[in-house]
Amino acid sequence: MQSLQEKASQWSGVHQADAFAIDETNLFEKLGLQSFINLSTNFYNRVYDDEEEWFRSIFANSKKEDAIQNQYEFFVQRMGGPPMYSQRRGHPALIARHRPFPVTHQAAERWLQHMQNALDESSDIDPESKIKMMNFFRHTAFFLVAGDELKNQNKQHQVGCKCKHAAEKPAEE
Numbered sequence: 001m002q003s004l005q006e007k008a009s010q011w012s013g014v015h016q017a018d019a020f021a022i023d024e025t026n027l028f029e030k031l032g033l034q035s036f037i038n039l040s041t042n043f044y045n046r047v048y049d050d051e052e053e054w055f056r057s058i059f060a061n062s063k064k065e066d067a068i069q070n071q072y073e074f075f076v077q078r079m080g081g082p083p084m085y086s087q088r089r090g091h092p093a094l095i096a097r098h099r100p101f102p103v104t105h106q107a108a109e110r111w112l113q114h115m116q117n118a119l120d121e122s123s124d125i126d127p128e129s130k131i132k133m134m135n136f137f138r139h140t141a142f143f144l145v146a147g148d149e150l151k152n153q154n155k156q157h158q159v160g161c162k163c164k165h166a167a168e169k170p171a172e173e
């Protein structure tokens with residue numbers, strides 16, 4: 001069976017090595033905290049203004065300010081900065097934290113489009129860093145889609161099947 005990482009690479013078209021090229025340089029030191037705050041603010045302004053109700057509604061139970069802070073603190077931590085996210089929220093556990101939301105292929109593509117537009121507008125981030133960040137985002141987005149499909153398969157399995165696996169939790173969360 002394909003692992004979540006393999007599915008993420010296949011669906012995103014981003015090899016694992018390219019997704020984790022964010023680790024080659026310390027992007028936090030290179031870009032600084034304010035660039036991350038600006039990026040997440042720009043991104044979530046776009047998400048909350050999205051003309052597509054189906055996409056906007058995924059975020060309806062979150063306050064925009066909180067969503068911005070959650071996101072930039074995670075990016076800072078993941079890209080070489082201090083562990084701001086974990087100190088406030090605990091382990092990122094991205095698949096588990098996205099479990100309440102329908103993270104479909106379509107939702108991933110729309111999330112990525114907003115992120116691409118936000119990056120295009122970020123004059124404080126250099127082109128090479130933008131490419132590295134986008135590869136990481138793209139791969140992670142489809143990793144979450146793979147996690148979402150696992151969740152749905154598990155639900156169907158539990159409804160439609162009486163075998164011993166029905167009680168098992170997915171292995172990779």
Ligand code: HEM
Nearest residue numbers: 058059062067070071074089097101107108111137140141
């Ligand atoms: C694929 C499409 C995606 C959808 C539909 C989605 C949706 C959401 C939603 C609705 C939230 C709750 C907002 C909040 O209260 O913080 C959230 C939180 C979050 N997302 Fe995503 N997301 C996606 C992709 C990503 C990607 C690619 C990353 C990382 C690269 C990411 C990282 C996070 C983080 C760190 C949080 C905060 C979790 C928490 O602390 O509760 N998401 N996402």
